[in-house]
Amino acid sequence: xxxxxxxxxxxxxxxxxxxxxxxxxxxxxxxxxxxxxxxxxxxxxxxxxxxxxxxxxxxxxxxxxxxxxxxxxxxxxxxxxxxxxxxxxxx
Amino acid sequence: xxxxxxxxxxxxxxxxxxxxxxxxxxxxxxxxxxxxxxxxxxxxxxxxxxxxxxxxxxxxxxxxxxxxxxxxxxxxxxxxxxxxxxxxxxxxxxxxxxxxxxxxxxxxxxxxxxxxxxxxxxxxxxxxxxxxxxxxxxxxxxxxxxxxxxxxxxxxxxxxxxxxxxxxxxxxxxxxxxxxxxxxxxxxxxxxxxxxxxxxxxxxxxxxxxxxxxxxxxxxxxxxxxxxxxxxxxxxxxxxxxxxxxxxxxxxxxxxxxxxxxxxxxxxxxxx
Numbered sequence: 001x002x003x004x005x006x007x008x009x010x011x012x013x014x015x016x017x018x019x020x021x022x023x024x025x026x027x028x029x030x031x032x033x034x035x036x037x038x039x040x041x042x043x044x045x046x047x048x049x050x051x052x053x054x055x056x057x058x059x060x061x062x063x064x065x066x067x068x069x070x071x072x073x074x075x076x077x078x079x080x081x082x083x084x085x086x087x088x089x090x091x
Numbered sequence: 092x093x094x095x096x097x098x099x100x101x102x103x104x105x106x107x108x109x110x111x112x113x114x115x116x117x118x119x120x121x122x123x124x125x126x127x128x129x130x131x132x133x134x135x136x137x138x139x140x141x142x143x144x145x146x147x148x149x150x151x152x153x154x155x156x157x158x159x160x161x162x163x164x165x166x167x168x169x170x171x172x173x174x175x176x177x178x179x180x181x182x183x184x185x186x187x188x189x190x191x192x193x194x195x196x197x198x199x200x201x202x203x204x205x206x207x208x209x210x211x212x213x214x215x216x217x218x219x220x221x222x223x224x225x226x227x228x229x230x231x232x233x234x235x236x237x238x239x240x241x242x243x244x245x246x247x248x249x250x251x252x253x254x255x256x257x258x259x260x261x262x263x264x265x266x267x268x269x270x271x272x273x274x275x276x277x278x279x280x281x282x283x284x285x286x287x288x289x290x291x292x293x294x295x296x297x298x299x300x301x302x303x304x305x306x307x308x309x310x311x312x313x314x315x316x317x318x319x320x321x322x323x324x325x326x327x328x329x330x331x332x333x334x335x336x337x338x339x340x341x342x343x344x345x346x347x348x349x350x351x352x353x354x355x356x357x358x359x360x361x362x363x
Contacts, residue, residue, distance in 0.1 A: 007244065011321045020318045023246035035192035035246050036227035036253055036273045073326050074236045076245065076318075 002027040006054055006082040008046050013062055013078050016047040021076055028086055046080050054082035097165035098299040104169060105311035108334050111233030111265040113170075118162050119214070119259030127153040127216040131182045131282045142177045144288060154180070154286070157214060157261075166263055169298035170210050171290040178209060178287035185224040185275035185283075192224070193271040194243025198287075201238040202266055206337035207294055209266040214284040218258045224275035225254035226262075226283065231316040233267035234330045242269060250317035295340050303339070313346050325349060 009021030019041040024033035043049045050056065058081040065072075099113070107113045119127075130153050138147050148154040157163060167175070198211065219225040229251050235242075253273060254262070264270070266287070275281050302308070312331050315324050329349045336344050345351045 009245065009248075009318075009320075017321075019249075020320065021245055021248040023244060032190070033246060034274055035195050035243075035271045036251065037192070038247055039251065039253065041247070041249065071326055071329055072236055073234055073323055073330060075242060077320055077323065 002086050002088060004028065004084040004086065006042065006049060006084075008041075008043070008049060008080045008082065009076040010046050010078040010080060013060075015050075015056070015059070015080065016045050017078070018045055019043055028088065049082050054084055056080060056082050095161060096168055097161045098297075099166055099169035100299050100301075101303045102305060102307045102311060104298050104338070105308045105335065107170065107263070107265070108331055108338065109311050109314045110230045111268040112228060112230070113166060113263045114256075115162055115166065115261040115263070117257040117259045118160065118261055119157060119216070121258065123153055123156050124216040124259050127157070127214070127284065128282060131216070131284060135180065135182055135284075138177045138180055140178060141289075144175050144177055147177045154284075163212075163261055166261075167210070167212070167288065170208075170263060170294070171288050172292040172294060172297050174292075175288040175290055178289050180284070180286040183272060183283040183285055185272050185281040187275060187278045187280060189275055192227070192274040194240045195227070195229070195245050195269050195271045196240040196243060197232075197237055197267050197269055199239070199266065201236060203236055205333060207290060209287055209289050211264045211266060211268075212284075212286040212288065213262045213264065214286075215254075215256055215260045215262075216258060216282060216284070219254055219256050219260075219281065220277075221253065221255055222276045223279070223281045224273035224277075225256065225281070227271040227273050228252045228254065228262075228264065229269040229318065231314070231319065231327060232269035233265040234327065234334070235267070235269070237269075248318035294338055296338070309346055329353075 004027060005025040007023040008019050011018040011020050022041045024031070024042075026033060043052065060077060060079040103113060144158070148158070158167065213226065229248050312335055313328060319327060328346055332344060332346050332350045336342050
């Protein structure tokens with residue numbers, strides 16, 4: 001069993017909102033995704049990834065801003081991890 | 092060609108504040124590009140941290156000639172002022188078919204100065220094509236508070252810039268910009284010369300101010316980028332307004348009332 005991982009960063013905390021960022025990690029070794037390798041997201045929304053068979057296994061929590069840091073900007077907030085599990089051996 | 096410095100306009104500086112970088116495509120003559128490639132291949136001597144820029148590079152070096160170009164000299168002075176100091180410089184090489192990109196990162200360590208910034212001059216002496224692994228940068232990422240490669244999990248963002256450019260291109264970036272050396276899928280080495288400069292004067296009204304009140308300034312500062320989350324995008328504008336206020340000394344400037352609204356705290360005596 002090998003895991004394919006898809007990380008989607010969405011425009012809001014809603015899973016059906018637009019994809020604004022994305023990453024791929026391939027446990028089968030067949031592909032080697034890396035930084036800056038595509039300009040178009042694999043799916044328009046998080047929900048579209050579900051429609052294509054990806055299983056959601058983690059979503060970022062909704063955390064209130066820390067006092068006195070309400071206007072700071074940092075990491076993308078709405079991060080969703082998906083997986084597909086495939087039969088077969090790894091690289 | 093003019094030999095005097097070509098200062099940036101207010102609109103250009105506002106674009107830098109919004110995007111975190113300024114591109115000067117193909118501004119370096121081919122003769123300097125050729126000398127640069129030879130020098131970068133051999134390697135460059137170190138420059139001590141804090142060396143005044145004016146004395147850091149001998150007159151017969153490509154770096155001196157690069158920085159003396161009116162368009163480059165004017166852009167540098169507009170952003171960090173006269174007589175900045177050299178933080179460091181380096182030759183960056185993306186090796187042929189090296190198979191992997193750098194993780195997305197900001198340089199140095201987390202740097203949250205509200206009223207000062209360093210610039211990094213990135214110089215590409217040869218043409219950069221898509222396959223050569225030109226620098227990936229993320230417009231509008233420079234005010235996000237992250238430390239170096241902590242953001243490396245993120246591979247792609249909508250609206251990211253995968254640099255392709257003609258020979259002799261200079262890109263000036265804010266120290267906080269998220270970027271990465273992309274994977275080089277060609278058989279040739281890809282060179283980039285990087286020079287980090289620190290200001291030695293307050294970075295207030297250092298550019299050509301004749302268009303300071305042009306509506307295009309506000310339009311630049313109100314630019315939204317495709318990778319921004321819907322709510323955080325508004326905070327980006329808020330933080331840009333604070334930086335623009337610092338750079339202009341105008342504490343009343345605002346875009347869409349974002350800062351003014353949440354700063355309004357009438358005192359009790361206002362009803363007296």
